[in-house]
Amino acid sequence: MKFVRLIDTKRCMGCRACLASCAAENHFTPGSPWNVMVEYEVGAYPAVKKVYNTMNCMHCEKPACKAACDAVGAKAISKNKYGVVLIDYDKCIGCGYCAAVCPYGAPQMNGDALEELYPGKGKQGAETLAYAERHPTHRKKAKVAEKCTFCWHKLEKAISDGKTDRIGKEQQYTPSCDLICPTQARVFGDADDPNSEVSKLIAGKKAVQLKKRFNTAPQVFYVLEEGAKS
Amino acid sequence: MRTLIAVLAAACAVALTPALAADAPAAKPAAPKAAAPAKAKVTFDLDKMHDVHEKKVGMECADCHTKTHTDILLMKAYANKGDEPVDRNVCVACHRQPRKPAWYGPVSK
Numbered sequence: 001m002k003f004v005r006l007i008d009t010k011r012c013m014g015c016r017a018c019l020a021s022c023a024a025e026n027h028f029t030p031g032s033p034w035n036v037m038v039e040y041e042v043g044a045y046p047a048v049k050k051v052y053n054t055m056n057c058m059h060c061e062k063p064a065c066k067a068a069c070d071a072v073g074a075k076a077i078s079k080n081k082y083g084v085v086l087i088d089y090d091k092c093i094g095c096g097y098c099a100a101v102c103p104y105g106a107p108q109m110n111g112d113a114l115e116e117l118y119p120g121k122g123k124q125g126a127e128t129l130a131y132a133e134r135h136p137t138h139r140k141k142a143k144v145a146e147k148c149t150f151c152w153h154k155l156e157k158a159i160s161d162g163k164t165d166r167i168g169k170e171q172q173y174t175p176s177c178d179l180i181c182p183t184q185a186r187v188f189g190d191a192d193d194p195n196s197e198v199s200k201l202i203a204g205k206k207a208v209q210l211k212k213r214f215n216t217a218p219q220v221f222y223v224l225e226e227g228a229k230s
Numbered sequence: 231m232r233t234l235i236a237v238l239a240a241a242c243a244v245a246l247t248p249a250l251a252a253d254a255p256a257a258k259p260a261a262p263k264a265a266a267p268a269k270a271k272v273t274f275d276l277d278k279m280h281d282v283h284e285k286k287v288g289m290e291c292a293d294c295h296t297k298t299h300t301d302i303l304l305m306k307a308y309a310n311k312g313d314e315p316v317d318r319n320v321c322v323a324c325h326r327q328p329r330k331p332a333w334y335g336p337v338s339k
Contacts, residue, residue: 036306036307036309038302038303038306038307039306040302040306053303055303055307062334062335064333064334067331067332067333067334068331068333071331095278096279097279100279100316100321101318101321101325101333101334102318103301103304103318103322103334104303104304104307105303105304105307105308105315210303211301211303211318213319213322214318214322214334214335215334215335216334216335217335229302229303
């Protein structure tokens, strides 16, 4: 089983529901987002189009961040057998090399102190959980790198519940950003299953990986507008 | 025991006096060297990154901090950070060469 995501930029209308749901689910530190919206225009007047391209960790097959982290000796970044790239906050030494080498700008460095998601408004949602009760990917620390985990806490639950067939279909077993999309521009699932929706869409829509020149083999695929950056 | 310590202290004082005298203006007691921690936290090691590329490799600032950044996806992803990121196309050009740390996979065919 290998998890992949498809993002159809032709369907995306730039509402940022995916960003908001990620913020609420993973309460990332403001200024260190796990998911960002990149907007730009393509074409020439009057035939112009706006491209909305959400960027999160690509969970690469050959992650540059892991190569750098291993070279530094921290070995804080791992890629599990499901293809998910994770950062161990306890091992991270905060050197920032992962952020420096990632072609996608995915790893984000936390500042000297953790900030609340809504500064000045108190802890919200998952932030109210006691530190020890949180999933390891949510046990935030200052001065370490963070990034999208494909909502590993949900995938892990699906695996332990024996509900992997519900991944991509049920909110509790699917990354928060995917099912929330009102235009169904995001699809998540198993690339090893040729009959999964995501596999069919990747093949049918001729989805591509971004920045293939780096040869990190990303596991996030995009359906791009004509003229969009790849 | 006390006598032995006193003798050793006196011997040290005698031995160090010329050195201290020669260095009279800066004759402050040397601070004890702290043992280096096994694994230090190296948060935001941007200086080290610059040291490696400037001093060891001998690169100029403009070699990495180009003014011809074409990677709009990376630029925009970093927009909230304030700093302009180094174009990874510059990184990959070197980091695929032999004897350089290989962050990126080989060129795809």
